[in-house]
Amino acid sequence: MVDDMFRIPFISNTGLVVSEHPLASVVGAKVLSSGGNAVDAAIATSFTLSVLQPQLSGLGGDYFALIYIASEGKVYFINGSGYSPRSLNPDFLRSLGLKEIPPHTPYSITIPGMVDALHNMWSRFGSIEWGKLVSPSVKLAEQGFPQYPSLVRAVRENYELLAKDEGSKNTYLIHDIGVGKWVKFPNLGKALKLIAEDYRNFYEGDIAESIVNYLRSKSGFIELDDFKDYKSFWGESLRIDYRGYQVLETPPNTQGVTTLHILKLLSNINLSSIKLLSSEEVKLLLKCFRAAYRIRDKYVGDPRYVTKDLLGPEVINELLAEFEGTSANVVQRRNTSLGDTTYYVVVDKEGNVVSGIQSIFYSFGSGITEPKYGITLNCRGSSFTLTRGDVNELAPRKYPLHTLSTTLVLDPKGSLKWVLGTSGGHYRPQIHVELITSLIDYGLDVQRAVELPRFLWDLSTDELIVEGGVDVVGVNEVEVRKVNYPSRLGVAAIVEFLGNVKIGASDIRGDGLALSIEYP
Template sequence: MRLPAAAVILMALVPEQQSPGDRPAANPRATRSVVLARNGIIATSQPLASAAGLKVLQAGGNAIDAAVTAAAVLSVVEPTMNGVGGDLFAIVYDAKTKSVHALNASGRAPAAATPEEFRRRGLDAIPYRGELSVSVPGVVDGWNTLLSRFGTRTLAQAVQPAIGYARDGFAVSEIIAYQWRDQETVLARDAAAAATFLPGGHAPAPGDVFRNPRLAATLQEIAAGGRDAFYKGTIAKAIAADMRRRNGLITEADLAAHASDWIDPISTTYRGYEVLELPPNTHGVVALEMLNILENFDIRSMRQNSAEYLHLLVEAKRIAFADRDAWLADPRSVPPDALARMLSKAYGAARAKSIDPQHAARAYEPLRLDARPRPEDHPEAHGDTIYLTAADRDGNVVSLIQSIYEAFGSGIVAGDTGITLHNRGSLFSLNPGHPNLLAPGKRPFHTLVPAMVLKDKRPWLSFGVMGGDMQPQGHVQVLLNLIDFGMNVQEAGEAPRFRHSAAGLALESAISPEARFGLDLRGHRIISTIGTFGGFQGILFDQKTGVMMGGSDPRKDGLAIGY
């Protein structure tokens, strides 16, 4: 949708620093009200997906049905961030048994993926994009596994709205269009990607109608043939053939061998709340370690987003990330003692003592065990992921995340399938002795982490903050906003955030000059960036009334909606 000349002139007359109108509510800071519902609710990063999930809830489907339906729609309408060529993780609260279950639907390295193979190709690191960065996609099996155990609808039913949007088209929303345009150069490098995602040679503008008929046909095959159509049928053959043509590593046998795993979440308590995250190969333990460190400080006495407060959070993040880089990998490769120590309250208290409240440390040493770790910096992931959460009238809750890792993943589309393949395999290490060393059939270190919080063994919060390395940092900031500062779920998700990386400390513009000055005095290198602070979706539960309260981040195009 191209703007007419008159509209462009009018926009030029609008002041650059225009603020929203005055909000007649007790908290004028919030951009919108909390969404309140009693029968069902869903929050996603794109309104079409939220609407599809709500329709399922209103038709009698449960939270898992709604979540998978919405996830399938997101694989079409937010192709920058996710797709059927990516991975998935989820946490499910089953109201019938009053129990929590976690799903690891991430894929594994192909059988030919060895350090020796990369050395034979003259490579000392795994390429960040392209065919050698691709691991087996897990999304489709993840959808099927969730529905098979907890759903009331079939996979064929769940993908129907997605098929419609891929076939008939959808209007591209504003933030997604901006991210799409930012990746034009990446997409143009691959003929299949350009043919699929650059109609007329360019990314669609906000409001343009985009269609992906090849992906519609692929989704229709999944509807007809189930998950086996993707892993053992014509889709698997097409992906494997494309990999052979590109001299990649994934074969039909690699796809056929894929299976998701039901696992136990890991947890800690923070001021009486039980916080659930996922174990390795994800970095959910990072958020829990940060909370264990921060619980040793009187956070409530500090001003939210003051220099004193932000300094503590950044230093806790640096400690936890040092441990992450040293130890996290496929769960079979992580020493149990390392994970136990990182989850330990005593370890958190000991690490808290190493934080100087007035000075940023030059560096933090990672956890040491008998075996000496070999820390390494993982590639900085900017946040190309979707997160959604849903809850139904019976008390079922799901926290779900799926991703193709970087924007448009590996940057390649598999033949005529319309599928963008993810580049999660690029996170493997080729460093001998590191737990994350590449090996056939091994899962890579993963940044995806859905979360859930229980109070008295019942759901109190289901939430996530997509965004690569931002995810555990975002989880902690949102939780402290809720628990320590008493914000509602919308305020907690949209409050200004920081993101720390090797490049420096990025602060959103609403963080005060006083805080910036105080952080600079403490030795932090302040940097400026836009669009890297993640995207929050969340549902908070009033355990007395049963009211569900939804929030959705203005940093995304998303929507929380219920009935």
Template structure:
């Protein structure tokens, strides 16, 4: 309904539209002053680190300059993110990654999502009066997989000594960092949750309130945990003093987690799943993550002439919105830990199934509540980073505490915020995502990768249920409309963060005629700002293997930046003497 949106939108000039969609290899440089792309890509012969916090990007870039691999830089940047963006990441959360090896051209997927404690069962919660999974507190906590994920990544692809990778994070935790604009807003939004936990109040509400923009925040307890991990490896977390601290903290409030839950946990290498999209190959990780929804959406997109329709077109956006509804109906019905339930991944991401789902789309009317299909063989607060090193190796990595500040529970000794990913389980025994001991829940966080010929792109976009929607839109922006990776991250988007209904949030950079066309089809549009946080901040890196040139990009919806590896200019000058 028109009353739900702003009617006075800035009309976007045709020249700006054209400049936004020019391909990365054929940019119209004569129109650069009129482009709608707000910032340029970072372009270098060396490596690039792109995160949502510039200090973390800088940390990763310096690791590259010390001879580190893409994996080394990703670990260092992620560890730093847990300090400078503590509400969205940290060692109390989970991790997924995709690694592309430039020499072999091979991809490796990493699932470092944690499992439910042995004692946490449906009956256990029913006896305590729960009818739904708790979304905060000790009964929402699953074993964190992040540190085990770092270890697996370093063992296979690292170059530098493990301990060196934690120097930046330890430095920021000990010496402090000035709070940035978005972090200030996130911190304030989580204040009520933090106030419920004594440790959270003590550590994360210094002076009784969230730190403000520009104020320096220090976390010496967390620094000590990082020092132990640097010195002793992942065993300090899963079999040593950190595990003991977490178990003691949780059991004091609920007696639900054990040292065995930690010591028995292992991350696993997995094969990415993929589809083709108009000549490109797009990769996601298999369940228990929701990446298959992005691939299903792309397969549905492919059934329609999106390039001919253009970017600012109501029919094109209608198809994408309807594809979202179809894919999410399937997610809700089928997604679970494949070790516990059969998930029909191959059927869901098949071209044949997409054709059947696409045939149900009515081009004149929105279907607000969509039923799941019958495929053959039939969870907002996250950080994402992308790294490419000078050799072209790429890491696409995503990490999260699930909701902002996770469960709200902070460990006694080391000040670790513990995730609430267990809140993604259900208590319905007939559902594939039903809670069970040592089962991994439905996971929203997904890294991605795409390639065609000599072009290889690691990318990811944050934001809970937004992620597969944003992935599909990002791929379409590049493939269908010729945008470069920065323009594709900046391009206006829509999203839906709940199940069912006719409503979509949409950024106000879409022209009025497009919005009116969508409303005429029955979509209810909830207008958001030009670069709205619910659409998800993201990063991307691109390696051109024919030229050896690397490109980096970062979304303006967060505080971050893509930062290039410092060139060895001083060393070069010294050698000339």
């Protein structure tokens, strides 16, 4: 266990931004200092991250957020995930002999939802002119920024993938690669300028036409109407009681309910009596993880296809049967890449919060970049299955099971206590649970909770991945793979609320920063 913090949390009595890149945190904090609210700052932060972290997220990807409006004491959920093309038929893919959808093909690309979701948020809660919120990202794309370690590593690790696609090659491989070397994305800047003028330019104008034409040249199925018809949508968060706290998560098509299912299994166990990071804790959580993911793979997907109340007695009883080993359900062997995602939290001086997460799924998504505007497209459609009758079987204009989710925790009096999230792909619910239990059951402060060594169950290999500092003596149920601490097992962030004071913790596993430049 880590006894001393590697980072110092940022403490503010006004606003606060925690993101995975310092420049994005600065942009968001500047919006707050200029009088913008949390939603304004979140929009600016999102677009900025899309320029700074093209390997993780971007205009060609998805977005989700839980939004807390302090004056109402209410939480809103925005779903900016994309659906599959109308003309992509699973029978066609099966006729090619495919058993699953390859991520690095046009077949894996869903309609990007992030731009519409951000504008949807702005229309409801924004206070600063839309174009002014997009403009910092335009400037950054045009003028450039110094390359940082994670971006350099991602480009080098994916060099062959990027070199196969003309758009990706001419976007990412024309620069000298190295930490501190300057990189510009002028074509992306052109797209952002058009979006600043009118967000619908992304879905109905030259941007959409360019993407569709480029994908057609690669035998893709996305059509202009798929873009034109796309709309993000609002939904209701899910919540459960955990030891007197209310834990809120994102609903399907996200896997947020899996976090809640794991906590449900733990709620009747005195976890605090078990030593933190001990082999006993590892064995217990491993058993919970396995049970909850079996339920996820059986029921969770596009909300229009979810037929059960996922927190109702029937499903919870089935969850308990999984935990007790009396069920015959199996976990699907999915590719469990950590996912390439970026998470952030924005809090304004009024206590409004945006807990936002955006992604193109794998590193550089599909590996396909539309060259005119430099937009790298997601591979989220690879989360569909080609198994007949499966809840996540591919169908026209269907939303896939989504690994993105975020969490809010209310204290026993109903006040907002913690906001948290992480990168991590299919592992995300496990990381959320380890963060929540370290806070509630073990009483850690937010920075130590974020820095705590992690252990994660890999669905694809049925092995346990553990960072240094975790005791796995006697853990014989699965193969154990040890990694150095700190690893890249998710990059998390937490904000804690103590009255008017906000404490922001960023993760040593990433490049991020908690920051405020507001003053009382």
